[in-house]
Amino acid sequence: MKIRVPLALTFVTALVMIAVFFTPHRLGSYVQSELSDWMAVIGGLGLVLGLISLLQRHLRKIAHRQQDWPYSFVTVASFLLMAVLGVGWGVQDESVFNWIFSNAYLPLDATMFSILAFFVASAAFRTFRARSAEAALLLTAALVVMFGRVPWGQLLFEQSPMVAEWVMSSPALGAKRAILLGVSLGGIAMSLRIILGIERSHLGGDG
Amino acid sequence: MPEHILGLSTEAIGIWIAALLTLAIYSFLYRDNPVYKFAEHLFVGISAGYGVGITYQQVVIDLIYKPLLRPAEVGALAPDYLVIVPTILGALMFLRFSRKHGWLARWPICLVMGYGAGAAIPATVQNMLEHTRYTMQPLVPFNTETQGYEWAAGISMFIMVIAVVTTLAYFYFSKEHKGALGTAGRIGIYFLMIAFGAGFGNTVMARISLLIGRFQFMFYDWWPLVVGIFHRG
Amino acid sequence: MIEKLLHLDRRVIFVFIALAVGVPMVGGWKFDQGSNPRTTAVHKYIEDLPDRSVVLLCFDYGPASMPELQPMALAIAQHVLSRDLRLVCMTTYPDAPLLIEDTLATVVERLEKEKGIKREDGKDYVNLGYRPGLVNVILGMSADIGAVWKTDFNDRRYGDLAVTKGVRTFKDVGLVIDLASSSTPGAWVVYAHERYKVKVACGVTAVMAQDYYPYLQTHQLVGMLNGMKGAAEYEKLVGLESDASKAMGPQSCAHFLIIALVIFGNIVYAVSRRRARRQTP
Numbered sequence: 021m022k023i024r025v026p027l028a029l030t031f032v033t034a035l036v037m038i039a040v041f042f043t044p045h046r047l048g049s050y051v052q053s054e055l056s057d058w059m060a061v062i063g064g065l066g067l068v069l070g071l072i073s074l075l076q077r078h079l080r081k082i083a084h085r086q087q088d089w090p091y092s093f094v095t096v097a098s099f100l101l102m103a104v105l106g107v108g109w110g111v112q113d114e115s116v117f118n119w120i121f122s123n124a125y126l127p128l129d130a131t132m133f134s135i136l137a138f139f140v141a142s143a144a145f146r147t148f149r150a151r152s153a154e155a156a157l158l159l160t161a162a163l164v165v166m167f168g169r170v171p172w173g174q175l176l177f178e179q180s181p182m183v184a185e186w187v188m189s190s191p192a193l194g195a196k197r198a199i200l201l202g203v204s205l206g207g208i209a210m211s212l213r214i215i216l217g218i219e220r221s222h223l224g225g226d227g
Numbered sequence: 228m229p230e231h232i233l234g235l236s237t238e239a240i241g242i243w244i245a246a247l248l249t250l251a252i253y254s255f256l257y258r259d260n261p262v263y264k265f266a267e268h269l270f271v272g273i274s275a276g277y278g279v280g281i282t283y284q285q286v287v288i289d290l291i292y293k294p295l296l297r298p299a300e301v302g303a304l305a306p307d308y309l310v311i312v313p314t315i316l317g318a319l320m321f322l323r324f325s326r327k328h329g330w331l332a333r334w335p336i337c338l339v340m341g342y343g344a345g346a347a348i349p350a351t352v353q354n355m356l357e358h359t360r361y362t363m364q365p366l367v368p369f370n371t372e373t374q375g376y377e378w379a380a381g382i383s384m385f386i387m388v389i390a391v392v393t394t395l396a397y398f399y400f401s402k403e404h405k406g407a408l409g410t411a412g413r414i415g416i417y418f419l420m421i422a423f424g425a426g427f428g429n430t431v432m433a434r435i436s437l438l439i440g441r442f443q444f445m446f447y448d449w450w451p452l453v454v455g456i457f458h459r460g
Numbered sequence: 461m462i463e464k465l466l467h468l469d470r471r472v473i474f475v476f477i478a479l480a481v482g483v484p485m486v487g488g489w490k491f492d493q494g495s496n497p498r499t500t501a502v503h504k505y506i507e508d509l510p511d512r513s514v515v516l517l518c519f520d521y522g523p524a525s526m527p528e529l530q531p532m533a534l535a536i537a538q539h540v541l542s543r544d545l546r547l548v549c550m551t552t553y554p555d556a557p558l559l560i561e562d563t564l565a566t567v568v569e570r571l572e573k574e575k576g577i578k579r580e581d582g583k584d585y586v587n588l589g590y591r592p593g594l595v596n597v598i599l600g601m602s603a604d605i606g607a608v609w610k611t612d613f614n615d616r617r618y619g620d621l622a623v624t625k626g627v628r629t630f631k632d633v634g635l636v637i638d639l640a641s642s643s644t645p646g647a648w649v650v651y652a653h654e655r656y657k658v659k660v661a662c663g664v665t666a667v668m669a670q671d672y673y674p675y676l677q678t679h680q681l682v683g684m685l686n687g688m689k690g691a692a693e694y695e696k697l698v699g700l701e702s703d704a705s706k707a708m709g710p711q712s713c714a715h716f717l718i719i720a721l722v723i724f725g726n727i728v729y730a731v732s733r734r735r736a737r738r739q740t741p
Contacts, residue, residue, distance in 0.1 A: 022330040022333070025334065026333040026334055026336075026337035027337065029334060029337045029338055029341060030337040030338070030340050030341035030344070031341065032341070033337075033338055033341030033342050033345060034341040034342070034344045034345030034348075035345065036345065037341070037342055037344075037345025037346045038345045038348060038349060041346075041349040041350070041655075042349070049603040049604070050603070052599050052600065052602070052603045053600050053603040053604050053607045053608075054309065055342060055596070055599075055600075056593075056596040056597065056599055056600025056601075056603070056607075056608060057290065057310070057313065057600065057607070057608070058312065058313035058316070058338070059313075059339060059342055059592075059593050059595075059596035060286065060290055060591050060592050060593050060596060060597065060600075060608075061286060061290050061291060061310065061313035061314060061316075061317050062313050062316055062317045062320070062335050062338070062339060063339070063592035063593045063596070064282045064285070064286030064287070064290070064317070064592040065282075065286070065314075065317030065318065065320060065321075066317065066320055066335075066592075067278055067282050067554070067592060068278070068279060068282055069320050069321060069323070071275045071278050071279055072321075074271070074275050075275070088264065091264050091265065091267075091268040092268065094265060094268045094269055094272060095268045095269070095271050095272035095275075096272065097272065098268075098269050098272030098273045098276060099272040099273070099275045099276040099279075100276065101272075101276060102272070102273050102275075102276025102277050102279070102280055103275075103276040103279040103280055105276075105280065106276065106277065106279060106280015106281065106283060106284065107279070107280060107283045107284075110284065111280055111281055111284050111557070111558070112561075112613075112614065113558075113561050113565070114228050115228065116228055117277075117280055118228070118558050118561075119228045119237065119241060120273065121273075121277060121558050122241065122558070122562070123240075123241030123242070123244050123245045124244060124245070124248060124269070124273055125270070125273045125274060125277055125523065125555075126245070126523040126526070127245035127246075127248050127249050127441075127444070127523075128248050128252065128266060128269065128270035128273070129270065129274070129522060129523035129524050129555075130437065130440060130441055130523050130524055130526055130527070131248070131249045131252040131253065131441055132252060132267075132270065132524070133437050133524040133525075134434075134437040134438045134440065134441045134527075135252065135253070135255065135256065136434045136437065137434040137435050137437060137438035137477060137481075137714075138256055138438070138470075138473075138474045138477055138478075140430070140431055140434045140435075140718070141473050141474070141476070141477040141714075141717065141718055141721060142470040142473045142474065144431075144718045144721040144722045144725065145468065145473055145721040145722070145724065145725040146468070146470065146473075146725065148722050148725060148726075149725070149726060149729050150726050154416060154417065154420045155420075157417055157420040157421060157424065158420040158421070158423055158424040158427065159424060159722060159726075160424065161420065161421045161422075161423075161424025161425050161427075161428065162424040162425070162427040162428040162431070162722075163428070163719055163722065163723075164424075164425075164428070165424070165425045165427075165428025165429060166428040166431055166432065166715045166718065166719055167715070167719065169428065169429070169432055169666075169687075169689055169715070170432075170689070170708065170711050170712040170715045170716075171491035171492065171493065171494070171708050171712055172491070172712035172713075172715070172716060173712070173715075174494055175491075181494055181496075184428075185496070186383065187421065187425055188425050188669075188670060188673055189383070189673055189676075189677070190383040190384075190386050190387050190390075191386055191387070191390050191418050191421045191422070192390075192418075192421050192422040192424075192425040192426075192670060192673070193387055193390070193673045193674055193677060194386065194387040194388065194389065194390020194391045194394065194418055195390050195391075195394045195415075195418040195419050195421065195422035196422055196670060196671060196673060196674055197358055197362065197387075197390075197391050197674040198390070198391045198392075198394030198395045198398065198415070199394070199398075199422075200358060200671075200674055201355060201358060201359070201391075201395065202395065202398050204351045204352075204354065204355045205355070207347060207351055208347070208348055208351055208352065210344075211343075211344035211345075211347045211348050211351075212344075212348070214340050214341070214344045215341065215344050215345065222333075222336055222337070222340050223333050223336075223337070224323075224329075224332075224333065256471065256474050257471065277554070277555070278554055281554045281557065281590060282554065282592075285554075285557070285589055285590045285591070285613075286591075286592060289589075289610065289611055290591075290610075293610070293611070294610065300611065300615070300617065301610035301611055301617060302606075302610060302617040302618065302619045302620070303610075342595075342596065343595060346595050346599060346651070347595075350650045350651055350654065350655070351650065353650070353654050353655070354649070354650045354654060357654065357678055357680065358674060358678060360678075361677055361678040387677075422670065425670055426667075426670045429666040429667060429669050429670055429686075429687065430666065430667050431715065431718055432666040432687050432688070432689070432711070432715070433528060433665045433666035433667040433687055435481070435710075435711055435714040435715065435718075436527045436528045436665075436666065436687060436688040436707065436711065437524070437525075437527050437528070438477070438481055438714075439481055439485070439527060439688070439707045439710050439711060439714075440526060440527025440528075440703075440707075441527075442481050442482060442485055442710070443485065443527075443703055443706070443707065446482075446485055446486065
């Protein structure tokens with residue numbers, strides 16, 4: 021019951037999906053459409069599960085007065101505020117929910133990632149060393165692409181965009197395609213392992 | 228949302244809040260500090276709460292409540308009772324917090340895994356064959372319009388084919404990398420370095436773009452408000 | 461001196477990068493955009509679509525990728541709506557439905573003010589909203605789009621909208637454009653284009669761009685907009701001078717700074733190594 025039913029569920033669902041791929045019949049379309057809805061519902065509720073885990077962690081921090089617990093209070097308060105606004109008053113254009121999204125969430129998210137630009141610049145000077153032939157080749161390719169992808173590069177050397185484009189669409193493309201083929205083969209192998217019940221890590225503890 | 232609060236435009240208030248939060252995050256560049264930590268934790272809370280709000284409206288209401296209890300609002304003639312099944316399965320996932328009944332959470336997970344694995348296999352095989360086909364192109368293409376051989380395109384194609392074969396050779400670990408396989412693997416590494424270098428060049432571009440986005444907000448949206456205060460003063 | 465440079469405080473470099481971005485921005489440095497065949501291909505495909513064709517624009521990104529992808533969204537939406545085409549927007553990212561609302565509002569207002577073109581919500585464009593997943597959404601839409609999106613983001617029934625009239629499956633869609641900060645275009649190609657032969661194009665962050673060159677070579681993708689440069693190129697093609705175009709000056713300056721830092725850093729490193737070798741007996 022605890023192991024066999026879930027594995028059987030995996031096996032049957034996978035077989036249904038493979039069968040639907042080769043079935044041009046209306047029944048196949050109906051099954052595909054229904055299962056798509058089911059995945060959306062389960063996926064959506066799964067997202068909430070993750071958020072509740074996050075809330076639990078911060079509540080535990082507050083309860084046990086662990087390090088930086090006042091900040092967890094900020095997290096919990098802002099979480100509850102947004103959740104109540106979204107559930108109670110809706111998420112449409114003129115809502116307070118949308119206003120907080122545009123003026124708090126959006127700038128915070130964007131700024132968090134923009135910090136990476138500073139660290140890339142710092143790493144460019146302090147850590148990107150051409151210690152070997154391979155590293156030198158990597159850096160050369162990077163410099164060629166960086167040079168060719170901006171208007172200044174074209175002003176200084178007219179063919180630089182063409183050279184950068186060639187690097188990306190010939191040697192780099194070949195390597196990326198090989199990686200894609202390898203990943204595809206690996207994906208097929210892993211999918212088969214999951215379907216046949218050989219791979220059970222998704223079952224958790226005593227799977 | 229009202230247009231004005233206490234005589235101030237809500238748009239202006241919003242821009243000021245966004246700017247102050249931006250500066251709070253950037254304060255980390257000097258060193259870690261309480262202002263940054265506050266902004267960071269605020270971000271985590273708001274994004275989690277946002278997820279709940281959006282999921283409630285777009286999944287619970289649109290995919291469960293309306294099809295089941297208000298079918299006319301979704302253009303259906305009768306309630307869709309079948310939606311009860313994924314709702315129960317989704318609810319079972321919350322049982323993972325229970326030690327006694329946590330095993331029931333496996334059912335929806337296994338359903339999702341089976342769906343993904345089953346959908347992936349035929350689609351991936353199809354895609355792989357397409358990519359293999361386009362690797363086996365004429366080494367020197369003939370252009371029927373100009374009635375000439377495209378040598379430059381041919382050289383590029385040749386290099387691309389060598390890159391694919393040697394990179395695949397590098398990733399073949401079932402045999403020791405000696406002799407021809409070893410040589411091919413070494414050449415494959417060089418092509419991988421070129422690919423990673425090109426990727427790094429693009430990554431630098433992406434990161435700089437993110438910074439430019441924030442600077443554009445600060446200069447074009449926030450700074451005029453700051454200047455406006457001094458002019459009014 | 462060499463030792464000081466080798467262990468330079470990174471905050472000094474932070475100041476340099478801030479100046480490299482800020483000075484051209486304040487100075488309003490502008491550069492002529494070249495064109496890229498990958499970007500032009502997307503533009504041409506939309507230009508050649510028959511009237512009232514449906515363009516499905518997927519916003520698969522969040523606020524973190526907005527500087528690169530939002531200008532693309534604005535430029536493409538403006539292009540589609542300035543022609544007599546139907547724009548259907550959707551997302552599989554929970555962060556994006558409000559971004560779609562904002563994009564559509566901006567474009568519609570701009571078209572009315574600057575070109576006198578009026579476009580109507582529900583008749584010419586629609587925001588379908590968010591659905592969780594990706595593969596399930598694509599496969600569900602391949603069977604029946606109206607079954608996946610029973611209502612739009614503003615709670616109107618799919619079947620009641622003029623913009624989605626007669627749009628049942630991918631056969632009724634002229635072009636799918638996926639604006640993505642992750643591997644979603646690959647899924648659109650594999651599950652939508654390969655099986656149902658709908659044409660797919662993408663706009664991606666520069667980080668992801670290299671991953672899609674194989675798909676361009678196999679013609680599985682109609683074309684691709686690559687990062688902020690791609691957005692600037694598309695803005696030029698549609699006659700728009702907006703955020704991405706204005707960003708090319710700072711982008712150029714920052715790139716050259718990074719190139720200089722890499723070269724200078726390696727020179728400093730080589731000099732320090734040579735000195736160390738000379739000092740060891």
